[in-house]
Amino acid sequence: MSNVSLDLDAEEAAFQAQVAAIEKEWQNPRQAHLKRPYSAESIAALRNTIPITYPSSLQGDKLWNILKTHLANGTHEKTFGTTEPTVVSQMVKHQQTVYVSGALCGLSEVQHPGCDHADYPWDTVPKVVEKIFKAQLFHDQRQHQFRMRHSKEERAKLEKYDFMAPIIADGDMGFGGLTTTVKLAKLFVEAGVAMIHLDDLAIGLKKFTVGEGRTVVPTSEYLSRLTAVRMQFDVMGTNTLLMCRCDTDRSQFITSTIDPRDHEYIIGATKDLDPLVQYVANGMAEGKPYVQARDEWKSQAGLMTFDQAVKEKATEEEYQQYASKAIAYGVSLKEKRRIAKELVKQDVFFDWELPRTKEGQYMWKPSVKTIVERAVLVAPLGDMTWARMDAPVWKDIVEFHTEVRKVYPDRMFAFGFTGMYNYEAAGFTQEQVKSFSDDMAKLGIVWQVQPIWSVAGLNITAEKFAKEWQRDGIAGYIETISKPSRAPPIVDGFHKLSYAGSYLADAFFAVVAGEKIVP
Ligand SMILES: C[C@](O)(C(=O)O)[C@H](CC(=O)O)C(=O)O
Numbered sequence: 001m002s003n004v005s006l007d008l009d010a011e012e013a014a015f016q017a018q019v020a021a022i023e024k025e026w027q028n029p030r031q032a033h034l035k036r037p038y039s040a041e042s043i044a045a046l047r048n049t050i051p052i053t054y055p056s057s058l059q060g061d062k063l064w065n066i067l068k069t070h071l072a073n074g075t076h077e078k079t080f081g082t083t084e085p086t087v088v089s090q091m092v093k094h095q096q097t098v099y100v101s102g103a104l105c106g107l108s109e110v111q112h113p114g115c116d117h118a119d120y121p122w123d124t125v126p127k128v129v130e131k132i133f134k135a136q137l138f139h140d141q142r143q144h145q146f147r148m149r150h151s152k153e154e155r156a157k158l159e160k161y162d163f164m165a166p167i168i169a170d171g172d173m174g175f176g177g178l179t180t181t182v183k184l185a186k187l188f189v190e191a192g193v194a195m196i197h198l199d200d201l202a203i204g205l206k207k208f209t210v211g212e213g214r215t216v217v218p219t220s221e222y223l224s225r226l227t228a229v230r231m232q233f234d235v236m237g238t239n240t241l242l243m244c245r246c247d248t249d250r251s252q253f254i255t256s257t258i259d260p261r262d263h264e265y266i267i268g269a270t271k272d273l274d275p276l277v278q279y280v281a282n283g284m285a286e287g288k289p290y291v292q293a294r295d296e297w298k299s300q301a302g303l304m305t306f307d308q309a310v311k312e313k314a315t316e317e318e319y320q321q322y323a324s325k326a327i328a329y330g331v332s333l334k335e336k337r338r339i340a341k342e343l344v345k346q347d348v349f350f351d352w353e354l355p356r357t358k359e360g361q362y363m364w365k366p367s368v369k370t371i372v373e374r375a376v377l378v379a380p381l382g383d384m385t386w387a388r389m390d391a392p393v394w395k396d397i398v399e400f401h402t403e404v405r406k407v408y409p410d411r412m413f414a415f416g417f418t419g420m421y422n423y424e425a426a427g428f429t430q431e432q433v434k435s436f437s438d439d440m441a442k443l444g445i446v447w448q449v450q451p452i453w454s455v456a457g458l459n460i461t462a463e464k465f466a467k468e469w470q471r472d473g474i475a476g477y478i479e480t481i482s483k484p485s486r487a488p489p490i491v492d493g494f495h496k497l498s499y500a501g502s503y504l505a506d507a508f509f510a511v512v513a514g515e516k517i518v519p
Contacts, residue, residue: 018044022234030064030239033410035380037227044230046235055133057238059194063166064241064383066096067412067446076441079168080453083109083502085135087454089499092136092165097194101451102170103419108454118206122175126187129169133192139163142504149503151519159489165193168243168348168447171229173201173217178228185232188240195241197224197386197414200248200374202255205361208388208419213252215361218259222246226381243414244382250390253361257352260332261377263306265370266436267363268352270302270309275354298355305365306336306350314344329373331439368396372403379408384447386414392426401443414447415440 022040025031070076081101082088088098103116105128110120111450138164146157169188174181180200188196200222205215226244233240248436257266273279276297283293304312307327312318326339333352340348355363371387379385387400404411423433432439437448468476485491492499507517 006519014049015044018047022237024427025237031060033380033383034230036230036234038231043231043234046231047237052236054189054236054238054240055192056189056240059164059166059192060241062164063097063168063194066166067384070441070446071410071412071444074441076437076446076448078437078450079446079448080457081451082454083132084454084458087458088132088135089139089163092163092396093161096165097131097447098165098167099449099451100125100132100167100169101454102172103452104300104454105170112228116206116208117204118172118175118201119204120178122184123187125171125194126184126191129167129188129193130191132167136163136165136167136174136192138501139499142498142501142516146498146503146519148518149507167192168195168449169193170451171196171198172206173203174198174225174228176201178202178224181225181228182232185229186236189233189236189238194242195243195383196229197243197245198229199245199388200225201251201306202253202361203254205253205359206243206247212357213250214247215253215255216248216251216254216364218254219261219377220259221255222374223378223381226378240381242381243384244375244378245373245388245414246371246378247388248366248369248374249308249387249396251364251366253357254364255361257333257362260335261330261373263333263336264327265305265365265367266333266352266357267303267305267365268309268350269354270304270312270349272349272351273297273301273302273354276301276356301355303355303363304332306340306348306352309348309350310336310344313346313348314340318344347517356438363465368399368403369401376402376407377398379404379411384412384414387415388418390418392417392421392423392428394426394428394432397440398443401445405444407491411444412445412447413445414449415445417448417450419452437504 006346008255012081020038020341028035032350038208066077077096079095079099080091081099082091083100083104089479091098102118105124106116106118106120107113109124109128117391139161143159143161143163147158147160169190171184175184185196200219202215202217207214225240229242233242254262254266257263274282275295279297280290280293283296284290288296295429302309307323310322310326314322321343323341326336335346337350345424350408352362375387377384385404389396401413404413423436428436440448465481468480472479482495485493486495489494494500497503510517
């Protein structure tokens with residue numbers, strides 16, 4: 001029955017000690033802002049029986065201190081995305097953090113690259129984090145060893161970088177059911193990540209294509225995802241940070257109507273037509289293109305939310321009475337219908353089933369208010385908040401952060417200078433673009449990222465070099481790369497023995513041979 005002695009008292013005492021330790025961890029100032037919907041007992045019961053510690057926790061603390069300092073000073077950390085350890089070894093000279101972007105991983109770290117649909121294997125990003133973290137450890141080790149070859153006085157003249165910049169990584173939507181999300185969180189922690197972000201997009205429906213747009217999941221599912229990550233971090237006992245990213249801004253669909261907190265924003269037809277799917281199928285059978293048939297239906301369906309439908313039918317006075325009771329957080333459609341029936345004389349036709357897409361999604365009306373509601377609700381599960389926006393609309397940025405800060409004045413936020421932002425089109429002047437980062441920092445946006453620098457950034461460099469190499473060959477290489485990189489201060493590369501790890505390898509040989517490696 002058992003291969004160990006069954007000392008039940010010892011087992012119970014160890015369990016209770018775990019519970020007490022967890023409760024203490026949760027009161028730590030570093031965790032005090034978090035609220036869990038589960039008990040320390042549940043977490044203790046999910047832990048291993050041997051203690052395991054993770055560098056991810058240290059990196060989480062380090063990141064926390066960096067960002068909190070920025071928050072206190074009204075400043076910010078500005079970083080960019082890469083999947084390349086050599087790039088990381090250079091960016092840490094100027095950036096305090098490193099970003100591992102899902103979009104970049106999906107383009108450069110998989111066998112089948114493609115547009116950012118977060119459709120790559122679920123362990124892709126953690127593997128890249130692990131690669132980068134281990135490379136950081138290598139640079140940290142080889143630099144330390146190189147310094148220790150020198151006397152204290154000599155070391156004053158040697159370079160010293162902090163290669164262990166905390167890594168922030170893209171957890172996308174958690175990649176499936178909660179067990180996948182739990183495994184994803186675990187892999188990230190084991191890989192050495194300092195913070196991951198998780199969003200409210202539906203799996204397979206992160207879209208930046210020219211066709212139909214993005215789909216979010218119900219509020220309840222978003223909450224469960226974030227809770228799953230928090231639970232896993234607690235099970236592992238790490239101070240790894242969780243960023244609650246919300247992609248509701250400009251999303252066009254939601255997967256389900258199960259959560260009344262979403263009902264205010266779900267769009268229905270106010271005209272009693274055939275369902276969209278049927279109309280489109282008929283149209284296509286007659287040879288109409290999909291988009292044409294869809295748009296025809298949409299133009300006839302009187303698409304709007306239930307509250308808007310009531311407004312159309314009610315008198316001003318009726319609507320005011322209706323709004324005071326029915327437009328509030330979490331009022332279900334059923335309750336809205338009941339209130340409308342009681343207060344509005346005319347019948348309100350509204351059917352959110354009719355506009356469902358052929359994948360079953362419901363149509364959705366995004367607004368800053370929805371992001372605020374989601375962000376505020378999930379904030380106690382995470383350490384930071386990121387409202388991913390499709391366009392840099394300054395008014396929306398100010399509104400979102402101001403509203404969340406009314407509830408959580410010390411909240412730290414992130415912002416992504418996402419792919420195809422067009423600042424001019426969004427009404428920014430040159431001056432405003434220049435002060436954008438500093439202005440955002442004043443709103444608590446302490447972590448700012450250009451996630452996909454590597455695409456255009458590396459491509460420009462590669463294309464320029466490819467052209468020169470073709471034109472000038474090794475003579476050109478000597479002039480444009482070799483000579484400048486060898487002139488003091490020597491730029492990192494294979495020619496710099498400390499960077500390439502030669503001294504480190506020599507140290508291994510020396511120690512094995514019984515030689516001294518410190519002065
Ligand atoms: C941050 C992001 O998730 C990424 O994968 O890098 C993308 C980047 C982008 O679209 O520019 C996103 O913002 O969704």
